[in-house]
Amino acid sequence: MMKGLLKSFTFALAGIWYVVRTQKNMKVHFTAALLAVVVSLFLCLSPLEWGLVFSAIFMVLLTECINTAIEAVVDLISPKFHPLAKIAKDCAAGAVLLAAVYSLAVAGLVLLPKVWGRM
Numbered sequence: 001m002m003k004g005l006l007k008s009f010t011f012a013l014a015g016i017w018y019v020v021r022t023q024k025n026m027k028v029h030f031t032a033a034l035l036a037v038v039v040s041l042f043l044c045l046s047p048l049e050w051g052l053v054f055s056a057i058f059m060v061l062l063t064e065c066i067n068t069a070i071e072a073v074v075d076l077i078s079p080k081f082h083p084l085a086k087i088a089k090d091c092a093a094g095a096v097l098l099a100a101v102y103s104l105a106v107a108g109l110v111l112l113p114k115v116w117g118r119m
């Protein structure tokens with residue numbers, strides 16, 4: 001049981017590492033996440049505000065992982081142009097965009113006013 005769990009965990013980490021290695025957007029997301037955490041540490045956020053910041057960070061990272069998974073499956077099943085393949089890839093990319101907009105909203109509503117207040 002523990003062995004199976006450890007195996008699944010290793011596969012999941014390999015998946016995340018694949019996304020980091022191959023997707024330039026993921027590198028950008030990780031850099032932005034790190035920056036957001038460092039800035040947040042200086043701003044003495046409340047638990048709720050930390051929750052919003054982490055929800056934004058994880059939303060972006062997990063949608064990028066799902067987007068990469070969908071792209072891989074689509075490329076496997078439909079290497080040639082197909083309207084349904086286009087829908088699948090465009091919708092997956094749309095999910096990442098929505099998550100990015102959410103994270104910008106959190107940055108604008110939670111972090112920016114605090115940074116502004118310290119100037």
Ligand SMILES: Nc1ncnc2c1ncn2[C@@H]1O[C@H](COP(=O)(O)OP(=O)(O)OP(=O)(O)O)[C@@H](O)[C@H]1O
Nearest residue numbers: 023071074078079080081082083085086089090093
């Ligand atoms: N097999 C396909 N059939 C139809 N449209 C496709 C197909 N593959 C890609 N597309 C279209 O091209 C767009 C870009 O696809 P692509 O696979 O290059 O993804 P990407 O967003 O550039 O991601 P990445 O750079 O991470 O590979 C898709 O959003 C889709 O509109």
